[in-house]
Each structure stands twice: as structure tokens, then as C-alpha cells.
Amino acid sequence: MRRENQSHVSEFLLLGLPIQPEQQGMFFALFLGMYLTTVLGNLLIILLIRLDPRLHTPMYFFLSHLALTDVSFSSVTVPKMLMNMQTQDQSISYAGCITQMYFFILFACIDNVLLSVMAYDRYVAICHPLHYTIIMREELSLCLLAGSWILSCAYALTHTLLLAQLSFCAENIIPHFFCDLAALIKLSCSDTSLNELVIFTAGAVVLLIPLIGILVSYGHIGLCILRVPSMKGIYKALSTCGSHLSVVSLFYGTIMALYFSSSSDQCHDRDIIASVMYTVVTPMLNPFIYSLRNRDMTLALGNLFRTNNLFAK
Numbered sequence: 001m002r003r004e005n006q007s008h009v010s011e012f013l014l015l016g017l018p019i020q021p022e023q024q025g026m027f028f029a030l031f032l033g034m035y036l037t038t039v040l041g042n043l044l045i046i047l048l049i050r051l052d053p054r055l056h057t058p059m060y061f062f063l064s065h066l067a068l069t070d071v072s073f074s075s076v077t078v079p080k081m082l083m084n085m086q087t088q089d090q091s092i093s094y095a096g097c098i099t100q101m102y103f104f105i106l107f108a109c110i111d112n113v114l115l116s117v118m119a120y121d122r123y124v125a126i127c128h129p130l131h132y133t134i135i136m137r138e139e140l141s142l143c144l145l146a147g148s149w150i151l152s153c154a155y156a157l158t159h160t161l162l163l164a165q166l167s168f169c170a171e172n173i174i175p176h177f178f179c180d181l182a183a184l185i186k187l188s189c190s191d192t193s194l195n196e197l198v199i200f201t202a203g204a205v206v207l208l209i210p211l212i213g214i215l216v217s218y219g220h221i222g223l224c225i226l227r228v229p230s231m232k233g234i235y236k237a238l239s240t241c242g243s244h245l246s247v248v249s250l251f252y253g254t255i256m257a258l259y260f261s262s263s264s265d266q267c268h269d270r271d272i273i274a275s276v277m278y279t280v281v282t283p284m285l286n287p288f289i290y291s292l293r294n295r296d297m298t299l300a301l302g303n304l305f306r307t308n309n310l311f312a313k
Helices: 021-051 058-087 094-127 129-135 138-164 181-187 193-227 231-260 264-292 295-312
Strands: 011-014 091-093
Touching: 011 058, 011 094, 021 058, 021 264, 021 295, 058 094, 058 138, 058 264, 091 094, 094 129, 094 138, 094 181, 094 193, 094 231, 138 181, 138 193, 181 193, 193 231, 231 264, 264 295
Parallel strands: none
Antiparallel strands: 011 091
């Protein structure tokens, strides 16, 4: 093996969040509470979908996997961040850093693709209601889910394998709270032109194609509503798509607002804030959005509490 393909760095140092030492305790409690809320809220959604037969539909099948992805996505970065804040040990091994980066990319990509798949499901439900069960049959749902995983695994593995070819000679300080791909590439002392090209091309494809799919799906939904303008049709569309559209707006709106409205001299803090938003805040809010704005989920939650009260008596 050539020397330039060998890493001379055995571990990296994560600088963490840009907060003062005296604020560590407050932020530790805040993020711990947010992480526990994320885990419990999303697991509750999975439990409700599993227990309530009325929720055994393609829409809630994808929702349960989105909830599982949100838990996994937060678990990749937040526990390590909390441990670093508590112990003041900012080190992470080379292998651990590469592994964290892989799973971060993997679950971020699955989250993105699943939102597009769910938008297509809502399009079929509203624009082709009589053929919904035929189009969104179990085989297609499983294929769409498997395709999301295969695409995401291939995308994450591509970045991981390319990064593993780089050398890290001396600099090992990552100005972030997790092993971010862009930050790792900046630390490398090798030629990173191929890595940057793949980030630009493959990243644009993975981000833009699902977003275009979502926009096209909701564009068709809007046209279907306009063809038959009625309060009943509008209410059905809002009740069917409201929760998903809110999550999509939160997911993409946060990224766009934080990445395109900030000035260039705030790039570092902007990236960290954006990462906190879509690794901590968004996964925490998703269960509340689906529970409070979805009538079926609200009914399932009420039935679960009533059943527990009966057993308690």
C-alpha cells in the first residue's frame, strides 16, 4: 500500500458546540431532554402503528420507518455530543469517526428519500383514491422502502470509501460536534478533488430528485383539488397531507433558511446551527406534528390510553 493512502491520525478531537464552559450544564440538560423526547415520541408512533389495525396502511407503514430513521439519525450524533459535554473528553477514534460519518449520511439520505416516497403515497391517495389499494400494494411499498435503503447505503458507502483513501497527516481537530464529511475533507493532506466532485454531483442528485418528486406530487394534488373545488375536498387533502407537508416544510425550510440566508463570515456557526436543527430539533418535532395534526394518530393514541386505564382498573 502506498504511504499516501495511510492515515497517520489515530483519533480526532471534536470541538463541540460554540458555547461557554459555564453554559455546558444547561445545554447538556436541554439536549438530553430533547433527545429523550425524540426517542420516546418516535417509538410511541411506531408502537401506535403496530397496535392499531386501522393504521396498517402504506402511509403509516412509511411513517413508522420515518420515525425509526429519526431515532437512528439523532442517535448517531447526540449521545456522543452529550458524553463529550459531560466528560470533557472530545476525542473520537479514527474508525469511530468514519463509522459515525457513514451512519449520519445513511440516515439523512433515508429520511430525505422517505419524505419523497410518502409524498407519492399521498398523491395516489388523493388523485387516484379508487385505485389506491391496487397501486400502493404491499409489494410496491416494500420495493420503495428497499429502494430507499439501497440508494442510501450506496450513497453513504461511496463517500466512506473515498474518504478512507485520504491521508490525515497531523491536523485532527474537527470544529463540529460530530464527524462531518466536509470538515474531514478539509483536514486531509491528500488531493480531495474527487471527493468534492462526488459531494457536488451525487449530493445534488440525492437531494434534488426527492425534492422534485415532492414538488411534483403536491403539484398534482393541488391540480386535483382545483378541478373539483369543494370544502370537503380541501378538508380531505389537508387532513391527509397536512402532517406530511408540515414535516417536509420543516425539513427543507430549515436547511434553506439557515444555509442561504446567513452571511459568508458566519459559515462555521451557521453549519453547526443547521446541524443541530436537523439532527436534534426536527426529529423531536416530527412526532408532535404527526400526533397533533393527524386524526387517525390522535384516535389511536386515545385508544391506547383508554386500554391502559381499563387494565389499570
